[in-house]
Amino acid sequence: MKTKTYAGISAEYSKLDQSKIVLIPVPYDGTSTWQKGADKGPEAFLEASENMELYDIETDSEVYKQGVFLAEAVTENASPEAMVDAVHKTTKSFIKKNKFVTVFGGEHSISIGTIRAFNEMFEDLTVLHIDAHADLRKSYEGSKCNHACAVYEASQSTNLIQVGIRSMDAIAKTVMNQEQTYFAHDMAEDDNWMDSAIDQMTDNVFITFDLDALDPSIMPSTGTPEPGGLLWYETLEFLKQVFEEKTVVGFDIVELCPNKNEKSSDFLAAKLYYKMLSYKFMNEDADDDFESNFNDTSSSNQKYAKFELEDDY
Numbered sequence: 001m002k003t004k005t006y007a008g009i010s011a012e013y014s015k016l017d018q019s020k021i022v023l024i025p026v027p028y029d030g031t032s033t034w035q036k037g038a039d040k041g042p043e044a045f046l047e048a049s050e051n052m053e054l055y056d057i058e059t060d061s062e063v064y065k066q067g068v069f070l071a072e073a074v075t076e077n078a079s080p081e082a083m084v085d086a087v088h089k090t091t092k093s094f095i096k097k098n099k100f101v102t103v104f105g106g107e108h109s110i111s112i113g114t115i116r117a118f119n120e121m122f123e124d125l126t127v128l129h130i131d132a133h134a135d136l137r138k139s140y141e142g143s144k145c146n147h148a149c150a151v152y153e154a155s156q157s158t159n160l161i162q163v164g165i166r167s168m169d170a171i172a173k174t175v176m177n178q179e180q181t182y183f184a185h186d187m188a189e190d191d192n193w194m195d196s197a198i199d200q201m202t203d204n205v206f207i208t209f210d211l212d213a214l215d216p217s218i219m220p221s222t223g224t225p226e227p228g229g230l231l232w233y234e235t236l237e238f239l240k241q242v243f244e245e246k247t248v249v250g251f252d253i254v255e256l257c258p259n260k261n262e263k264s265s266d267f268l269a270a271k272l273y274y275k276m277l278s279y280k281f282m283n284e285d286a287d288d289d290f291e292s293n294f295n296d297t298s299s300s301n302q303k304y305a306k307f308e309l310e311d312d313y
């Protein structure tokens with residue numbers, strides 16, 4: 001990866017010791033089925049980030065001053081399972097260092113590893129899954145670590161809330177909790193969806209953001225664009241409310257599939273990432289210590305009990 005620091009920030013804001021935020025790139029695209037190229041996502045995102053102005057008008061803040069450490073990319077790709085294991089280990093190691101951990105993919109299968117790490121480290125985790133696709137298959141094309149399975153494990157072991165869904169296989173209905181699913185066609189008609197979704201969240205929230213949740217008019221560079229997605233300001237309004245009302249413990253952003261003739265998607269991804277950091281730290285001084293509320297719960301096997309009992313389908 002060419003970039004040495006996130007957004008070209010100076011050394012004083014990018015050293016691990018002083019950084020409250022860690023960014024882990026995962027340039028992985030091993031299981032995508034249609035358009036390839038999500039492995040190029042992190043580099044395009046980092047390049048766009050370097051060309052972004054770092055003062056956020058809305059929050060009147062410069063969140064990079066909280067420190068952003070750009071971790072070495074996770075490049076394991078021997079198999080989807082090996083990649084998920086590597087993402088899980090790396091993510092967990094930085095959570096244990098008391099950092100606010102963020103991950104940029106790569107295709108959505110990487111989130112199986114990030115979610116597993118956050119679920120082991122934070123109690124009563126809600127996974128807020130923002131996506132066009134339900135991604136609830138237990139396995140697909142011979143692997144449980146396929147992008148089509150991104151939140152199956154989360155559906156069994158966390159409080160999963162799905163937002164923006166407009167494409168799914170009928171079999172996903174047997175797994176999906178419809179009460180906690182916000183379909184795009186309903187969201188278009190119901191202004192109350194944001195409050196309703198937030199009401200169903202526990203305090204600790206991990207956000208997995210598949211960029212194809214956004215409308216293809218603003219995010220064309222993604223592997224599987226679906227019409228009828230979220231627009232920019234409604235997305236920000238929702239995210240800001242989540243960050244204000246809940247403890248967001250980390251997030252990942254996935255499925256940027258860059259196109260060299262269309263740079264606005266790369267820039268949107270860069271801006272979205274920076275907005276989410278700005279919302280997280282908007283009430284904190286750069287001098288304040290960051291205290292993660294992690295609590296290693298991985299020794300408890302209780303949260304996987306339900307997962308093990310599920311039948312294959």
Ligand SMILES: [Mn+2]
Nearest residue numbers: 132133210212
């Ligand atoms: Mn998707």
